Amino acid sequence: MDLKALHLKLQEMRQSFFNEGYLNCQYTQIEALEKDSSPYFIVEIITLYFRDSPNVIAALEHEFIGAIKINNELEKANILLQAGNVEGMKEAVRRIKKEHSELRAKFETYFQLMRRAGPTEQAVNSS
DSSP states (O other): OOHHHHHHHHHHHHHHHHHTTSOOHHHHHHHHHHTTSOTTHHHHHHHHHHHHHHHHHHTTOOOOSSOHHHHHHHHHHHHHHHHTOHHHHHHHHHHHHHHHHHHHHHHHHHHHHHHHHOSOOOOOOOO
């Protein structure tokens, strides 16, 4: 795959994170910081998120990076917890882990492409 095709694929994958509801404008704000620090700042931030978040999920807390689906599931779990719905909480934790795993896999692929493509201007979220 040539460099131009890699950049296009990278841009399409990034946009799909927004289209699929995994990210919101907070992610774009973190990307903006990248230009002032290092070309792979976002990789470092998301890598830290995935390294630390399993412990956070276990405690039903989270680091918010614009991960909308995970945040939504955490909010639902909190409501179930307050209602004392133990079975609902078990299912909520399963969904949180599923969303976390899916987002992590998507970012791993995204980062591989990002490293292969090299630094480039970031596309603007069209959502």
